Amino acid sequence: MTGFRYLSFLTDYGLEDGFVAACHGVAAQIAPDARVIDITHLVQPGDVRRGAAVLAQTVAYLPPSAHVAVVDPGVGTTRRAIAVQAGHSVLVGPDNGLLSWAVAALGGASMAVQLTNGDLWRHPVSATFHGRDIFMPVAAHLAAGLELAEAGDEIAVADLMTLPAPTSRVHDGEAEGEVMSVDRFGNVQLSIPAAEVGVLGLRIGEPLIVRAGRRQMTVPYLETFAAGAPGEIVAFTDSAGLISLAVNAGDAAQQLGLPPGAHVRITQAHPG
Amino acid sequence: MTGFRYLSFLTDYGLEDGFVAACHGVAAQIAPDARVIDITHLVQPGDVRRGAAVLAQTVAYLPPSAHVAVVDPGVGTTRRAIAVQAGHSVLVGPDNGLLSWAVAALGGASMAVQLTNGDLWRHPVSATFHGRDIFMPVAAHLAAGLELAEAGDEIAVADLMTLPAPTSRVHDGEAEGEVMSVDRFGNVQLSIPAAEVGVLGLRIGEPLIVRAGRRQMTVPYLETFAAGAPGEIVAFTDSAGLISLAVNAGDAAQQLGLPPGAHVRITQAHPG
Amino acid sequence: MTGFRYLSFLTDYGLEDGFVAACHGVAAQIAPDARVIDITHLVQPGDVRRGAAVLAQTVAYLPPSAHVAVVDPGVGTTRRAIAVQAGHSVLVGPDNGLLSWAVAALGGASMAVQLTNGDLWRHPVSATFHGRDIFMPVAAHLAAGLELAEAGDEIAVADLMTLPAPTSRVHDGEAEGEVMSVDRFGNVQLSIPAAEVGVLGLRIGEPLIVRAGRRQMTVPYLETFAAGAPGEIVAFTDSAGLISLAVNAGDAAQQLGLPPGAHVRITQAHPG
Numbered sequence: 015m016t017g018f019r020y021l022s023f024l025t026d027y028g029l030e031d032g033f034v035a036a037c038h039g040v041a042a043q044i045a046p047d048a049r050v051i052d053i054t055h056l057v058q059p060g061d062v063r064r065g066a067a068v069l070a071q072t073v074a075y076l077p078p079s080a081h082v083a084v085v086d087p088g089v090g091t092t093r094r095a096i097a098v099q100a101g102h103s104v105l106v107g108p109d110n111g112l113l114s115w116a117v118a119a120l121g122g123a124s125m126a127v128q129l130t131n132g133d134l135w136r137h138p139v140s141a142t143f144h145g146r147d148i149f150m151p152v153a154a155h156l157a158a159g160l161e162l163a164e165a166g167d168e169i170a171v172a173d174l175m176t177l178p179a180p181t182s183r184v185h186d187g188e189a190e191g192e193v194m195s196v197d198r199f200g201n202v203q204l205s206i207p208a209a210e211v212g213v214l215g216l217r218i219g220e221p222l223i224v225r226a227g228r229r230q231m232t233v234p235y236l237e238t239f240a241a242g243a244p245g246e247i248v249a250f251t252d253s254a255g256l257i258s259l260a261v262n263a264g265d266a267a268q269q270l271g272l273p274p275g276a277h278v279r280i281t282q283a284h285p286g
Numbered sequence: 287m288t289g290f291r292y293l294s295f296l297t298d299y300g301l302e303d304g305f306v307a308a309c310h311g312v313a314a315q316i317a318p319d320a321r322v323i324d325i326t327h328l329v330q331p332g333d334v335r336r337g338a339a340v341l342a343q344t345v346a347y348l349p350p351s352a353h354v355a356v357v358d359p360g361v362g363t364t365r366r367a368i369a370v371q372a373g374h375s376v377l378v379g380p381d382n383g384l385l386s387w388a389v390a391a392l393g394g395a396s397m398a399v400q401l402t403n404g405d406l407w408r409h410p411v412s413a414t415f416h417g418r419d420i421f422m423p424v425a426a427h428l429a430a431g432l433e434l435a436e437a438g439d440e441i442a443v444a445d446l447m448t449l450p451a452p453t454s455r456v457h458d459g460e461a462e463g464e465v466m467s468v469d470r471f472g473n474v475q476l477s478i479p480a481a482e483v484g485v486l487g488l489r490i491g492e493p494l495i496v497r498a499g500r501r502q503m504t505v506p507y508l509e510t511f512a513a514g515a516p517g518e519i520v521a522f523t524d525s526a527g528l529i530s531l532a533v534n535a536g537d538a539a540q541q542l543g544l545p546p547g548a549h550v551r552i553t554q555a556h557p558g
Numbered sequence: 559m560t561g562f563r564y565l566s567f568l569t570d571y572g573l574e575d576g577f578v579a580a581c582h583g584v585a586a587q588i589a590p591d592a593r594v595i596d597i598t599h600l601v602q603p604g605d606v607r608r609g610a611a612v613l614a615q616t617v618a619y620l621p622p623s624a625h626v627a628v629v630d631p632g633v634g635t636t637r638r639a640i641a642v643q644a645g646h647s648v649l650v651g652p653d654n655g656l657l658s659w660a661v662a663a664l665g666g667a668s669m670a671v672q673l674t675n676g677d678l679w680r681h682p683v684s685a686t687f688h689g690r691d692i693f694m695p696v697a698a699h700l701a702a703g704l705e706l707a708e709a710g711d712e713i714a715v716a717d718l719m720t721l722p723a724p725t726s727r728v729h730d731g732e733a734e735g736e737v738m739s740v741d742r743f744g745n746v747q748l749s750i751p752a753a754e755v756g757v758l759g760l761r762i763g764e765p766l767i768v769r770a771g772r773r774q775m776t777v778p779y780l781e782t783f784a785a786g787a788p789g790e791i792v793a794f795t796d797s798a799g800l801i802s803l804a805v806n807a808g809d810a811a812q813q814l815g816l817p818p819g820a821h822v823r824i825t826q827a828h829p830g
Contacts, residue, residue: 020314022307028742029301029573032616033797035566035597039620042564042595046621051314053307059743060807072304075418076311077318087807090782141782143797146619198300199331238362238413253305253415263332263359292586294579301573323586325579344576347690348583349590470572471603510634510685525577525687535604535631 017159018104020079021045024053024069025145026060027084033143037082037150040136044154051076053083060087062112064274066177067195070115071254078102080153082145083112090141095129095148097156097165098174104162106153108144111177123171130166180205181277189214193276194256200265201239202272203258206280208251211235214282221283222249224259226272232283233259249280289431290376292351293317296325296341297417298332299356305415309354309422312408316426323348325355332359334384336546338449339467342387343526350374352425354417357384362413367401367420369428369437370446376434378425380416383449395443402438452477453549461486465548466528472537473511474544475530478552480523483507486554493555494521496531498544504555505531521552561703562648564623565589568597568613569689570604571628577687581626581694584680588698595620597627604631606656608818610721611739614659615798622646624697626689627656634685639673639692641700641709642718648706650697652688655721667715674710724749725821733758737820738800744809745783746816747802750824752795755779758826765827766793768803770816776827777803793824 021041027033034055041050053072057065065085073081078101086093086108094109100120105113106129117123129148132139134155136147152165182191182205191206216222222235234242235249239260242248247266252258257280260266272278293313299305306327313322325344329337337357345353350373358365358380366381372392377385378401389395401420404411406427408419424437454463454477463478488494494507506514507521511532514520519538524530529552532538544550565585571577578599585594597616601609609629617625622645630637630652638653644664649657650673661667673692676683678699680691696709726735726749735750760766766779778786779793783804786792791810796802801824804810816822 019318022311024304026742030598030600031739031741032568032597032612033741035595035616036619038595039566039616042593043621046563049314051307051310053304054302056302068304072307072311075308077315088784091784140795140797142784142794146797195303197303197305198298240360240363240414250414251412253412253418291590294583296576321586323579323582325576326574328574340576344579344583347580349587467575469575469577470570512632512635512686522686523684525684525690 018078018080018157019048020051020077021048021153021157022051022053022073022076022079022081023055024057024065024081024083025055025085026057026065027055027145029055033145036146040146040150041154044151045158048154048157051079057085061085062087062110063177064195066112066115069112070119073103073116074119080156081105081116082149082153083107083116084145084149085112086110086144089144095144096169096174097127097129097152097162098123098171099125099162104153104156106149106156109175111175114174114176115179117174123174125162126169126171126174127162127166128169131164134160134165182206182210184210184213187214187281189257189280191257191278193272193274193278195274196267199260200267201252201258201260202266202270203252203254203256204278206257206278208255208257211257211280216280216282223281223283224249225279225281226270226276290350290352290429291320292323292349293320293425293429294323294325294345294348294351294353295327296329296337296353296355297327297357298329298337299327299417301327305417308418312418312422313426316423317430320426320429323351329357333357334359334382335449336467338384338387341384342391345375345388346391352428353377353388354421354425355379355384355388356417356421358382358416361416367416368441368446369399369401369424369434370395370443371397371434376425376428378421378428381447383447386446386448387451389446395446397434398441398443398446399434399438400441403436406432406437454478454482456482456485459486459553461529461552463529463550465544465546465550467546468539471532472539473524473530473532474538474542475524475526475528476550478529478550480527480529483529483552488552488554495553495555496521497551497553498542498548562622562624562701563592564595564621565592565697565701566595566597566617566620566623566625567599568601568609568625568627569599569629570601570609571599571689573599577689580690584690584694585698588695589702592698592701595623601629605629606631606654607721608739610656610659613656614663617647617660618663624700625649625660626693626697627651627660628689628693629656630654630688633688639688640713640718641671641673641696641706642667642715643669643706648697648700650693650700653719655719658718658720659723661718667718669706670713670715670718671706671710672713675708678704678709726750726754728754728757731758731825733801733824735801735822737816737818737822739818740811743804744811745796745802745804746810746814747796747798747800748822750801750822752799752801755801755824760824760826767825767827768793769823769825770814770820
C-alpha cells in the first residue's frame with residue numbers, strides 16, 4: 015500500500031456541531047495532501063443499518079480511499095475498532111457491522127486489523143469521540159502511506175461482525191424482499207435486485223403485483239418514475255440496480271406507509 | 287477552452303443519502319485536480335424555479351467553473367441534457383430552464399451543446415441518476431480540458447428552454463414584482479431591483495408603501511434590516527441588489543405570510 | 559506571518575441558499591491554494607453565544623488557519639469588523655463576542671486589528687452580507703500571505719468585546735454551572751469541567767446528585783453514555799472535557815427538559 019489520495023467520511027454526527035470539522039482538522043494535520051469526500055453525516059443517531067446501506071451504495075463510485083465510517087452506539091465499550099482492506103480501499107470504523115455491506119460491495123475483505131497501535135491516536139482519547147481520536151487519525155496515517163499491518167494486530171476476516179444481509183429471494187415465481195431505505199424524494203428502495211425480477215420474466219412496460227402486509231396493488235414497471243402519471247405509483251430500477259417504488263412528483267413512502275424493514279413481495283400480474 | 291479548476295454543484299438531492307458523494311467521487315476520478323464548490327443540495331425536490339434562482343444569484347461570485355446543476359423532475363424522459371458556454375464558465379444540466387437565469391447572469395449563452403457523446407458518460411447509465419452518470423462526468427471532462435464541442439451536438443442557443451423571468455416593472459410611480467425567495471432568516475426577497483426603486487425617487491431613510499394582496503403597510507426603507515427596531519418590518523437592498531423585506535431579529539416571511547410567487551407593489555409614501 | 563494553508567468557516571447562513579458557496583467562491587479567487595474547512599453553518603440565526611461555543615470547542619483540532627466566523631445580527635450597524643491573532647491562527651469576524659471564547663481557547667489575543675483597509679474588500683459592499691464582501695476576502699488575503707497589520711488599524715486587545723464566560727464554580731463541595739449546549743444526540747453539555755468535579759472527589763463509577771431547578775436526581779458517573787443501561791440517565795466526561803448528561807440510546811435534553819443556559823449543580827451522593 016502506498017497511501018490514498020482520498021478519505022471518505024460517513025457518520026451520524028449531524029451538521030449542527032463542530033464534530034465533523036474536528037475530524038477534518040485532525041486529518042488535515044496528519045495527511046495534508048489527502049482530500050475528504052463527505053458521504054453523509056445525517057444518518058439517524060445510532061442507526062448502524064442505515065449507515066451500512068448508504069456506505070455500501072456509495073463506495074463503488076468513489077476513488078480508492080481510506081473510508082471512515084462512524085455510527086457507533088457502543089463507543090467506549092468493548093466493541094473493537096478495525097481497519098479492513100477490501101479491493102483497492104481500506105475501511106476504518108467500529109466492528110459493529112457498519113462496514114460489512116461496503117466490504118462486500120468492494121469484493122470482500124482481504125485483510126483485517128484491530129486498531130491497537132495507540133501511537134497513531136490523538137491523546138487523550140475521549141471515551142465518546144473515537145471518530146476524532148482513533149478512526150480518523152488512523153485513516154489519515156493510512157492515507158499518508160502507513161502499512162495496514164502497522165495499525166494494529168491482524169485478526170481473521172471471518173471474525174468480523176457482519177450485519178444480516180437484507181432478505182431477498184426468488185421462489186415460486188415470486189420475488190421477496192424488504193424495504194432497504196427511503197430517500198429524500200420518498201422513493202421506497204427494496205432489497206430486490208432488478209436482475210432477480212428479470213429472472214422471473216418481469217419486463218419493463220408490464221404491470222407487477224406488489225404485496226406488503228395485507229395490501230396488494232398492481233403497478234406499472236417503468237423505465238423511470240418520471241414516466242408515470244402524476245400521483246401514480248410505479249416500480250422502476252433505481253440507480254443502485256434495485257427495484258424501487260415511487261410516485262411521480264409525490265412521496266411514495268408516505269403514500270404507502272412502508273418503513274425500512276417492511277416485508278414486500280412482487281409477482282407478475284396475470285390479467286384475467 | 288483549457289479546462290476549469292473548479293466545478294460547482296447544485297441539486298435537490300438532499301444531504302441524507304450518498305447521492306452527492308457519488309457525484310463527487312465520479313468527478314474525482316475524471317478530473318482529480320478540480321475542486322468542487324457545493325452551492326446547495328437542499329433545493330426542494332423538483333423545484334426548478336428555486337434552483338434557478340439560487341444558481342443565478344451565486345455564480346457571479348464563483349471563479350470560472352464547470353457549473354453542474356440538477357433539479358430534474360423529468361429525468362429519464364425526453365428533456366435534453368445540455369452544456370452551455372456563458373462568459374468564462376460552462377453550465378451543465380437538464381434543458382428544463384434550470385440553467386437559464388444563471389446563463390443570463392453570466393452574460394448570455396455563446397454556445398450550447400446537447401450531450402450526446404456517450405463515451406463521456408458512466409455506464410450503465412441509470413434512468414434516474416443522470417447527475418452521477420451524465421452531467422457530472424461530462425462536466426468533469428470539461429474541467430479536465432475537453433472542448434465543449436466534443437460533448438455532443440451543437441444546438442441553437444435560441445432553442446434552449448428558459449424560465450419566464452420574474453415579473454418586475456415600473457409604471458405610474460409604482461414598482462411591481464413578486465416574491466423571488468425566502469432565505470433562512472425569513473427575509474423576503476422581491477424581484478424588484480434597488481436600481482428601479484431608485485428611478486422612482488425612493489430613497490434610503492424614507493418610508494415606502496408595500497401592497498401585497500389586500501394588505502398595505504408603510505415600512506421604512508433602510509440601509510440594513512439590523513437598523514430596524516426589533517420586530518419592525520423594514521425594506522432594504524439585499525446582497526443580490528434586490529429589494530427585500532425583513533424583520534430585525536424576526537421572520538418576515540412568517541409574519542407577512544408572503545410565499546414565493548406572491549405579487550407585490552411598492553410606491554412612495556406621501557405623508558399627509 | 560507567511561499565510562495559512564487553511565481557512566475555517568462558521569456561520570448561521572444555513573445550507574439552503576447560496577450564501578456559503580458565494581463566500582467559498584470569493585475565497586477561491588483570492589487564495590486559490592487555501593482549503594476551506596466548514597465548521598458549521600447551522601448556528602441558529604443570530605445566536606452569537608452558540609456560535610462562540612461551537613467555534614471555541616472546534617478550533618483546537620484544526621490546523622493553523624484563518625478562522626472566519628459570522629453570526630452577526632448587527633451587520634451593517636456600528637459594530638466593528640476585526641481580525642485577531644491568537645496562537646498560530648488568526649480569527650476574522652464581527653466584534654460582538656463571537657470570536658472571544660475561541661481566542662481564549664487558542665491562548666489569548668496577541669494582536670487585534672479593526673478591518674478598515676477597504677482595498678481588500680469586495681465592492682460594492684453589501685450592507686447585509688459582510689461575510690462575502692469583507693470577512694472572507696480579508697481572511698483569504700491573510701491566508702495568501704498578507705500581514706495582519708495591513709488589514710486595518712491596530713486596536714487594543716483589551717478593548718475587544720467578549721462574551722461573559724459560562725458560569726462554573728466549585729464551592730462547599732458543590733460544582734455549579736449551566737447547560738452549555740445540546741448536541742444532535744440530545745446530550746446535555748454542562749459548563750463544568752471534569753477536572754473541577756475531580757477536585758470535589760467525584761470519581762468515575764460513583765453516583766452523583768444533579769440538581770436543576772426543583773428537580774434532583776442521582777445518576778451514575780460513567781466512562782461513557784454507552785455504559786449506561788438503555789434509557790438510563792448518566793453523567794460522563796464529553797469529548798471537550800466537560801461533564802455531560804446523556805441517555806444511552808435516548809435524548810437526555812428532551813427527557814430532562816434542560817435548555818441551554820439552565821442552571822445545574824452537582825454534588826457527591828452520600829448514600830444513607
